[in-house]
Amino acid sequence: MEATTSFASWTLSHLSRRPDIQDQIYEEVKDMSVYDPDNLMRAVTLNRVLEETLRLTPALYFLPRRATADTWIETTDHRKMFMPKGTQLRLDVWHANRCEEFWGKAVTGYSAEIFEPKRWDVLAQKGMTSRDMLHFGFGHGPRFCPGRYLGLLEVGLVVGAAVKIFKFTAVNERAEAKAGVSTKPADGALMDLELRA
Ligand code: HEM
Numbered sequence: 285m286e287a288t289t290s291f292a293s294w295t296l297s298h299l300s301r302r303p304d305i306q307d308q309i310y311e312e313v314k315d316m317s318v319y320d321p322d323n324l325m326r327a328v329t330l331n332r333v334l335e336e337t338l339r340l341t342p343a344l345y346f347l348p349r350r351a352t353a354d355t356w357i358e359t360t361d362h363r364k365m366f367m368p369k370g371t372q373l374r375l376d377v378w379h380a381n382r383c384e385e386f387w388g389k390a391v392t393g394y395s396a397e398i399f400e401p402k403r404w405d406v407l408a409q410k411g412m413t414s415r416d417m418l419h420f421g422f423g424h425g426p427r428f429c430p431g432r433y434l435g436l437l438e439v440g441l442v443v444g445a446a447v448k449i450f451k452f453t454a455v456n457e458r459a460e461a462k463a464g465v466s467t468k469p470a471d472g473a474l475m476d477l478e479l480r481a
Contacts (some may be wrong), residue, residue: 287429290343290466291334292439296446297473298337298399300454305333305401306447310480313444321433324440332401333443334436335414338421339387340399341459343466345378347423377420378467386417399459450477 299306312327324330351371358364367373381387387396392403407417422429429435446452452475460470 286466287343288435288438290468291337291435292442293469293473294341294343294467295333295337295439295443296452296475297454297459297469298341299333299443299447300452300473300475301459302399303451303453305329306451309333309444309447313448316444319437319441319444321437324437324444327440327444329401330440330444332404334439335404335419335421336399336401339381339419341461341467342377342381342419342421344421344423345376345463345467347375347377347420347427349373349375375420381419381421449480451480452477 299309308329309327312330316323316327349372351367351369351373354369355367356364357367382396384396385391387403389395391407393406394400394403404414407413418424422432422435455474455476456471461467462470
């Protein structure tokens with residue numbers, strides 16, 4: 285529940301600053317009466333928006349892990365760190381997902397710090413998918429989120445339904461974050477709603 289509400293709040297928050305993308309999603313969902321996986325898969329912009337939301341503003345922003353064996357870690361500039369078996373780790377997903385070297389202009393065409401679903405089109409043109417570009421929004425490895433597809437379906441439905449009924453505009457210019465168990469928009473995704481004609 286926590287991760288899903290966070291994910292949905294962030295998606296609506298980002299879209300409230302991008303009326304152009306709301307209109308694109310509207311075209312995809314206006315005739316959609318059933319939000320099943322097949323229908324949602326065809327909503328390309330909506331899917332890109334969901335992916336980009338989890339990259340830039342992951343609901344769960346660190347992954348707890350424990351080293352199961354003595355491990356040496358080596359950085360690209362050849363610095364080494366020893367991690368004894370049993371060490372508790374927090375993998376910092378929030379900052380990893382904003383790393384310019386991996387997510388920035390040179391690779392995706394857009395700065396890593398901004399919300400831009402089109403970066404996934406650029407990656408797709410290069411033959412890369414979210415399998416190649418891991419954003420850890422649903423974790424990684426053997427503890428990977430088993431609720432991924434249900435969660436995507438739920439948030440896709442909430443966002444699709446909101447876009448179908450309303451045009452929405454953020455009250456605040458910037459989307460600041462607050463973090464507890466999960467991350468959330470600091471203003472609770474405050475927005476003005478206008479009924480679509
Ligand atoms: C849609 C929003 C969701 C997000 C962003 C999310 C994210 C995550 C993340 C990051 C993890 C940790 C994975 C790891 O440590 O590698 C996780 C684990 C988990 N999630 Fe989700 N999740 C979501 C929805 C759901 C739903 C809907 C369910 C169940 C119906 C669910 C069930 C679980 C369970 C049981 C685990 C623990 C798996 C394990 O430790 O083996 N999640 N989730």
